[in-house]
Amino acid sequence: DAKTTQPNSMESNEEEPVHLPCNHSTISGTDYIHWYRQLPSQGPEYVIHGLTSNVNNRMASLAIAEDRKSSTLILHRATLRDAAVYYCILRVIQGAQKLVFGQGTRLTINP
Amino acid sequence: DVKVTQSSRYLVKRTGEKVFLECVQDMDHENMFWYRQDPGLGLRLIYFSYDVKMKEKGDIPEGYSVSREKKERFSLILESASTNQTSMYLCASSEVGLAARGVSYEQYFGPGTRLTVT
Numbered sequence: 001d002a003k004t005t006q007p008n009s010m011e012s013n014e015e016e017p018v019h020l021p022c023n024h025s026t027i028s029g030t031d032y033i034h035w036y037r038q039l040p041s042q043g044p045e046y047v048i049h050g051l052t053s054n055v056n057n058r059m060a061s062l063a064i065a066e067d068r069k070s071s072t073l074i075l076h077r078a079t080l081r082d083a084a085v086y087y088c089i090l091r092v093i094q095g096a097q098k099l100v101f102g103q104g105t106r107l108t109i110n111p
Numbered sequence: 112d113v114k115v116t117q118s119s120r121y122l123v124k125r126t127g128e129k130v131f132l133e134c135v136q137d138m139d140h141e142n143m144f145w146y147r148q149d150p151g152l153g154l155r156l157i158y159f160s161y162d163v164k165m166k167e168k169g170d171i172p173e174g175y176s177v178s179r180e181k182k183e184r185f186s187l188i189l190e191s192a193s194t195n196q197t198s199m200y201l202c203a204s205s206e207v208g209l210a211a212r213g214v215s216y217e218q219y220f221g222p223g224t225r226l227t228v229t
Contacts, residue, residue, distance in 0.1 A: 034217065044203075046217035087153070098144065099154050
């Protein structure tokens with residue numbers, strides 16, 4: 001299974017943009033890049049996903065490198081409620097399409 | 112509103128007991144998953160199911176079994192609970208992605224069951 005590498009922790013200030021990096025150098029051509037986050041005492045929640053092109057939704061943007069070996073989750077204007085553990089995950093599209101979770105990045109937002 | 116529910120938020124069992132963790136989803140999803148989450152180890156996949164009565168082992172299936180008799184329900188069974196199975200257990204469900212169409216769907220997670228085995 002392809003793996004992802006993320007920094008253990010990051011810190012940012014409220015109302016500033018946050019760029020969360022992820023390396024996935026062994027990604028295969030059909031693996032999707034998914035991002036989830038987990039707030040304290042809750043199950044993970046979906047943030048965004050993409051295959052090759054950059055993606056935007058109401059929560060965040062996903063920038064995918066041209067060679068697909070890395071990606072960046074962008075929170076355009078962080079709030080205190082964005083403090084969570086963020087997981088960069090590769091999803092195998094064949095079979096049951098299971099998620100392969102990395103260790104995640106613990107994001108702290110300073111007021 | 113999408114919903115995945117788990118039978119208990121907290122559970123305390125004794126070593127050797129048989130434990131059932133239930134998960135129900137109301138989205139008519141084909142895929143269902145069981146993970147466990149431990150500090151420093153992240154989420155690890157125990158078992159998953161892509162259809163009724165179908166199951167596949169994940170990364171850490173030892174000591175666990177599963178049952179999926181109905182599409183909406185996926186049960187995780189600890190045949191003889193041990194202290195090293197103390198953990199947070201998370202259930203998830205998703206639609207089936209279609210590689211040919213370039214479609215991948217998100218997983219929806221339940222709130223988790225914190226199991227303590229003493």
